[in-house]
Amino acid sequence: MTALQSLRSFFGTFRAAIHAAAAVDMHRTPDARDLKKLGISQSAFRSIHL
Numbered sequence: 001m002t003a004l005q006s007l008r009s010f011f012g013t014f015r016a017a018i019h020a021a022a023a024v025d026m027h028r029t030p031d032a033r034d035l036k037k038l039g040i041s042q043s044a045f046r047s048i049h050l
Contacts, residue, residue, distance in 0.1 A: 013037055 001009075016037035020030035032042055 016034040019034045020038060020040075023030040023034075029042075029045065035042055035045055
């Protein structure tokens with residue numbers, strides 16, 4: 001993996017974390033794409049009682 005690919009991967013994961021946190025803050029379910037990027041299944045996320 002090149003340095004550019006590593007940097008893109010880092011920022012992609014960071015973006016997904018920000019979007020997921022913002023969705024939870026607004027009492028919404030995060031986008032499936034963001035959860036997948038973070039390694040969280042939708043069913044596992046739904047089992048969390050917020």
